Amino acid sequence: MGSLLSQLGLECGGKAVKEEERHLRANDRELNLSYKYADNAIKTSKYNIFTFLPLNLFEQFQRLANAYFLFLLCLQSIPEVSSLPWYTTVVPLVLVLSMTMAKDGSDDMNRHRCDKQVNNRQVEVLVEGELQSEKWMDVQVGDIVKLENNQFVTADLLLLSSSEPLNLVYIETAELDGCVSVCCMHAFPEPFCPCVGEVRCEPPNNRLDKFTGTLTLKGETYSLDNERILLRGCTLRNTQWCFGLVVFGGPDTKLMQNCGRTTFKRTSIDRLMNVLVLSIFGFLMIMCLILAIGNGIWEYQEGSKFAAFLPKGVNAPFSAFLTFWSYVIILNTVVPISLYVSVEIIRLGNSFYINWDRKMYYPKNDTPAEARTTTLNEELGQIKYIFSDKTGTLTQNIMTFNKCSINGKSYGELLDFSGQRVEMNEKTEKVDFSWNNLADPKFCFHDNSLVEVVREGNPEVQAFFRLLALCHTVMPEEKKEGELYYQAQSPDEGALVTAARNFGFVFRSRTPESITVVEMGELVTYELLAVLDFNNVRKRMSVIVRSPEGKLTLYCKGADTIIFERLNPSCSNLTEVTTLHLNEFAGEGLRTLALAYKDIDPEYMEDWKLRHHVANTAMDEREEKLDALYEEIEKGLLLLGSTAVEDKLQDGVPQTIEQLSKADIKIWVLTGDKQETAENIGYSCNMLREEMNEVFIVSANTAEEVRKELQTARRKMTPDGTEEPTVKKSRSGLFCLQKTETVADEPVNGEYAMVINGHSLAFALEKDMEIELLRTACMCQTVICCRVTPLQKAQVVELVKKYKQAVTLAIGDGANDVSMIKAAHIGVGISGQEGMQAVLSSDYSFAQFRYLQRLLLVHGRWSYLRMCKFLRYFFYKNFTFTFVHFWYGFFCGFSAQTVFDEWFITLFNLVYTALPVLSLSLFDQDVNDWWSFQYPQLYTPGQLNQYFSKRAFVYTVLHSGYSSLVLFFIPWAAMYDTVRDDGKEIVDYQSFALLAQTCLLIAVSIQLGLDTHYWTAMNQFFLWGSLSVYFAVIFTMYSNGMFLTLTSSFPFIGTARNSLNQPNVWLTMLLTSVLCVLPVVAYRFLRILLWPTINDKVRYKVRQDKVLPPTPRRVQARRTSTRRSGYAFSHAQGYGDLVTSGKFLRRTPKSRPALFSQTDSPLAQTQPQFYRTISEREEPPLSP
């Protein structure tokens, strides 16, 4: 009943009357029901028992191919036109329809089951002051429900109260975006009962980040916003219970409203196929026209005279007209319905291979690779550009405190007895932190000397760690005594504070005015006087604290260059040594920070504090005044040392990138990170290399400067290049409606790279400069775009898509990658820590970046190869089949007489050749995966569309033209005037049909054999099986029994017996087969001999080295670089305020994904998007 209602609500209510405003009263079912809002039952299924057949058929016939076959069926029902009996079309059509129907049906069954399961979940509803357990689907808008810990949120709820202090609730939004995040909610003065509040709010919509409404309670009106809404799809965590008022139910929930179909991606082969199919139709029409004209002439010249013998002569033009349609029916096999089905099956099969691949399975979090879209496989073999996110994709987004330099001494390196550096790996012994019971067990460090120094009580080292424990904006969370969790805004900070914690300076808790630290076991509370916050210009942050002894100290950490400028001159010696260390760290790709401190005179502090207060409350130029004050106090610092944090790359990233670039795939990194960070990662994952000719850095502030920089870079790369880009304009797509412009690749000498920041990118992506950007960028080996917004990511992808006509792939893991994942031809989601949003909108997902090379170089390549082989072979097979009819037209008065038995026509594509070609396109591989990795160049033919293009198609057509000539005229000549060895007839229509069809089947089977490179038992089985099935079928169909049961359907009785015992029939078959195959073998052999492709060479090599040589261990050389890594502190501004403001909170998700509010101007969002940021919004005041 409920589902029926909701269905009505969904289908009638949703569309008929547009809801202007939602109005509901808590706990007043009668009133609420009168509005006829959808209840909480959901229905994702499409059909029910009665609607399944008509609806599904209706949907299926909307597909062009099916409709075409329906049209053919109609044609066949006209007796004057029908050249083939009805079953030739009906049998394949029914088979295809029923297969699709079975698939749709089982999908829908699953959805029904899911719906049922969800709808029957129990939830406690407040009815007349008492809690009652009800099913989800019976929950109405306006009900008050009670949720308990770990329960799913029933509907979109207005949070009323919760068990937690401050009425907070924790929710996991994994279903929405995968993040475990926490919502803060506001409690109303009188939480519930008697709750007679009235809610007015916006109508249902799909914006997850927005909610507006008001609550009227006892005459008072409260405004409601997104912060008070619990969305369906979330799970309650760490909260004992909460009460909520159902605002949107079932289909109105934001989750369901968001379930719109995503844009349907098509592969380039798909598009090519559409064009080809269309041109084939044109070709078909031409063939039919020729034959129809032939028929007209024949009828005029011969048929009229032949009238004594022929039944019902009609006049020539009308006969030609009828013949045209008859030939449309006969020659329809050029585009058989089974093509589409087979293509789907092949793609599905290849998707399963991806799901099944153990080498793409990540055991650590038990995630296998997943092909979420099953229709894009072959495009994986054609990727030319990869757009990658950095954080979480290339890197693990795990920062580890790796090294440090304290007071001129470097720690963190492991040396053996001879003083040689020891390579660290998993097995290297870790420092034992058991003496510190607050230590983080996951922290690992290898240099024991640092611990010794700390425990000895070295003052500098202790000051170093004290600084790390104090100077930050991390939030501690201590759920249980001794179990500390840090919630850091940037992972760098988290790593540093954790390091301090393990070395005995445990940051325990903070209030707006104090920081409590356990220093070597002692609880010490520092008074927090000021936080001199980080921003992009300052590139440092400081805190001023008063120790219990009353000493005032300023602790500062920041970019080395910035800190060094502000040091006390006495530190110059130390600075030199530290600089050396910093260079060393940077050379290893570590992110460095310099640390310094300064003791402050209390009187000066008083004064400064006063001025600080004044500045802080100034109405105008507050920022400038504050900056000046900070500048004033952060002077004359004493250097403590520096830290080096490793932004851990994912396993195998440099190797993967190397492999992919060998495969001629260009990789662009689009990251929200700072330029320095991005560059750093670029170096550490081998995208930027020391030996590159130049790395261009484009960071300008005006459009003109950006243009100039781009042009300068381009001139450097090609001094004699043309000014104007070579743009090839062409038309493509169906009916050539799409205009495309392709910017040609320009040759470059040497290797270059480009780093461009978001600000410049915003200018460069403007309409008049985008080609400039594209030209310059495409000449570079590596392009890194930093500080880009999600929108810009998508824009860059679109730019390349638009002008390069190349296949693009975007890979990312976070919500900010969703836009580019959706924009690119293929989106890949890393199913990692960041959540599910990227995965949900992706086409493929796996856990590690390094699996990308397997996905592309192995699965993609094979899929492409297989699909191309399949299409080439399929078109060959069917064109040959059809052309034979064309030739026969000239010998049967263009009367649309078929050459083959009608049953053969029915079964040819469906039975006799279906499985062999499927096994070819499911099992074939040119070389195995090992060799595919060994020679990534094997990938390039795919990028150039070499295996299946219009050209290849024309070759295929010519080839099948030749084959059909052989297959018709050899039997024709061999049988002309021949008789059996007992003098009886053999050139009768039926024997000739049998001969021709057998020749055809054998010839196409041999051709299949030639095309198969990888003969598994399955291939053999299907090939021989199909041939045997063919002979079994003809002997059965032409048997006495079949004829006697169904006389009119099987008139070929005895044909097989009578002609297959004739030696000349077999000799003819042999001759046709050899003639069909011989030129192909000769041609291919010559090709391999004279112009071997990379493929042929590798295959030859595989043949030569039967035994695989051992995999060469790639040893990654340590980079010794003089390059200084930048200050890499991926920080957003303004957090310090929150820490001290007293209204600090637990982390809130700044934006739930798919929900980052994108402004249209890229300039408006130069700030990178972070996932774990503290909300900068004004928070509603809480009453603690």
Place this chain on the structure above:
Amino acid sequence: MMASSYNAKEDGHVTVPGGGTIQNKKPDNTAFKQQRLPAWQPILTAGTVLPAFFVIGLIFIPIGIGLYVTSNNIKEFEIDYTGTDMSSPCFNCSQSFSWNSTRPCTCALPFSLEQPFESNVFMYYGLSNFYQNHRRYVKSRDDSQLNGDTTSLMNPSKECEPYARNEKMPIAPCGAIANSMFNDTLDLYYIDPNGTRIQIPLMKKGIAWWTDKHVKFRNPGGNPNLTSAFQGTTKPINWRKPVYELDTDAENNGFINEDFIVWMRTAALPTFRKLYRIIQKKNNMTPTLPRGNYTLEVTYNYPVRSFEGRKRVILSTISWMGGKNPFLGIAYITVGSVCFFLGVVLLIIHHKYGSRNNTADIPN
């Protein structure tokens, strides 16, 4: 998408009720799923291609020669009796045509055989430019009726239109094929050296396929009296006599008349020949058809002039490969030679350039 996935997703660890083991999502390690099926991977190398070419050449040429010789040993004699020429004896017959003429027109064509025909001789009639494979023609028959189905006998299939009924009476056999059955009568006479005409006995049985004669074609009903079996039907429009009067022999009458069966097996091509009679070898001593003069007597009934058709009579012996057909032999010889030649060419090319593939390094 979202909606359907969010509810079914638990945490991946499924507890099996009985065993309580944790099932993980690691894919199975089978050769099939990991695409490691053992396979044979042939490639086209000189070592396989060149021998194949030579072997094919070496096999095809002898076969071709064998076929050619066999075909050449077959004796075949063909005589066109259409009568389009003024000089032809059948000219008069061919000019005056009517399907319904009661007076038979006969003509006699003398010919002589230069060589004796030793073994059994098969006598064919051939028609040219006769589109027995025209779609409208081919389907104009009712196999059920021909198979002796009494219902179809009285209600011929729609396919037979417009030859299904004549004046409300069902036609048996119906359809255009049957209607246009070849109805010339051919007789062969040997002119003895001393001038006497000896009629050569022609066998009219055993000319149709066994399956056609015994399975596909059956007279209606179990009634041995065909006249009554065909009661209520009428003869095809062009026929002179009803189907049950095709022959006097009960085994060769009605639908199972072999001349009729042969005609009903429609030809694939517009020029065709059909077996008419067999001249059985009498004994081992005398040839079946000795050298000398013969006369072919034609009862000229079948009109072909309107569509420029030709009518022929062919006398032929046969061999293991059927009738005379030099094409197959020549084709085999040609293909074999081409193969051999190609083999040589490829061998030369391989010698000259073959090292390319082996030594060429694969750029890395």
